[in-house]
Amino acid sequence: MKPSKKKKIVLFSGAGISAESGIQTFRDSNGLWEQHKLEDVATPEAWKKDPDLVTRFYNERRKQIMEVMPNSAHEAISKLEESLDVSIITQNIDDLHERAGSTNIIHLHGNIRYSKSSGPDQESQYYPIDGWQLTESDKCPRGYRLRPHVVWFGEDVPAYETAAIEISSADILIVVGTSLQVHPAAGLINFASTNAQKFIVDPNADQLVVPPDFQKINKGASQGIIDLIKILT
Ligand SMILES: NC(=O)c1ccc[n+]([C@@H]2O[C@H](COP(=O)([O-])OP(=O)(O)OC[C@H]3O[C@@H](n4cnc5c(N)ncnc54)[C@H](O)[C@@H]3O)[C@@H](O)[C@H]2O)c1
Incomplete structure (x- = not known):
């Protein structure tokens, strides 16, 4: 049988x-994400305008996620x-x-514990982040700055x-x-x-x-x- x-x-x-x-949702905080407007931290335009702010924002999210439990x-x-x-x-x-x-x-x-290249056409390679901080000096092998492995508003969902x-x-x-x-x-x-x-x-x-x-x-x-x-x- x-x-x-x-x-x-x-x-x-x-x-x-x-x-x-203990991780906040969007809708329960009036459409803000941890006091930030989405367009300031979760769009490709935000990254272009201020990659340090975006990196800091996701570093804080990563730190918090690592501190909580399922x-x-x-x-x-x-x-x-x-x-x-x-x-x-x-x-x-x-x-x-x-x-x-x-x-x-x-x-x-995406998964906040990983990063990917901010350069063109390199989206399928993901790098684990050691600890909670991604820094300005973290680069992909081709020399582009690493960004968090998250899909931002306005981006494709592979x-x-x-x-x-x-x-x-x-x-x-x-x-x-x-x-x-x-x-x-x-x-x-x-x-x-x-x-x-x-x-x-x-x-x-x-x-x-x-x-x-x-x-x-x-x-x-x-x-x-x-x-x-x-x-x-
Ligand atoms: N934990 C995370 O990774 C996280 C946190 C915030 C935002 N985000 C991102 O923001 C986007 C938000 O969209 P979304 O629809 O996932 O979230 P959302 O914030 O739009 O909606 C959250 C939903 O969860 C419900 N909810 C609140 N407390 C709950 C509980 N205790 N048990 C079950 N449900 C509860 C709310 O009623 C609401 O319907 C996602 O795409 C995600 O990428 C992720």
């Missing part, structure tokens, strides 16, 4: 899943790998899914297609901690199959616009994910 295929679960996460670890939501998702085929698509630039032990993760918007394929093959899709306001990432939920079971976990789920076949779970990430996993496994 053939062994039965494990169900495939895709988790699509946003800043809200890391809120209970929470029960990250941990419960990691444990799911024991019984299901789990794939994570995260909009987060933190590495809390990895540190909780999850292994199959697509970082749509992992989008791979993420869409993952979502389209999910038996179960769980969306957690995202306002679904950042595009094109938000549109990924539309690639889910009509047969997939779909859930959205968010304390404000009631106010979020999702297709009608999504079940809304109006809870914070930890409680919401733990309750949902009990139902699914």
Whole structure:
């Protein structure tokens, strides 16, 4: 007899899943990111205008991320790998899914623990950052200054297609901690199959616009994910 295929679960996460670890989201702080306007720190124009400010901003984010711990939501998702085929698509630039032990993760918007060249056409090479600080003198082999490995507003999302394929093959899709306001990432939920079971976990789920076949779970990430996993496994 053939062994039965494990169900495939895709988790699509946003800043809200890391809120209970102590990392601020965007929407909960009036569209500012740690008191900064997005256009001053998270656009290619900001880098052109003031690379030192942008570098300092992400150094602070990296330092904070390194000081916090994954929470029960990250941990419960990691444990799911024991019984299901789990794939994570995260909009987060933190590495809390990895540190909780999850292994199959697509970082749509990059990973702050890495850098990449700010020169032209070298975007696919990523360099791990030792510690929390990237400095002006950190350069790629071709001599261009290194910038954080994050996708800024107005830039392409290279992992989008791979993420869409993952979502389209999910038996179960769980969306957690995202306002679904950042595009094109938000549109990924539309690639889910009509047969997939779909859930959205968010304390404000009631106010979020999702297709009608999504079940809304109006809870914070930890409680919401733990309750949902009990139902699914
Ligand atoms: N941790 C991070 O890496 C981080 C933090 C801030 C911003 N960002 C970047 O900013 C963009 C923001 O878009 P977004 O949609 O991910 O976030 P967002 O800030 O737009 O929305 C956050 C969502 O999380 C929900 N939320 C708040 N507390 C929660 C909790 N305890 N449990 C579950 N959900 C909770 C809010 O109701 C909201 O819907 C992302 O693309 C990301 O790259 C990343």
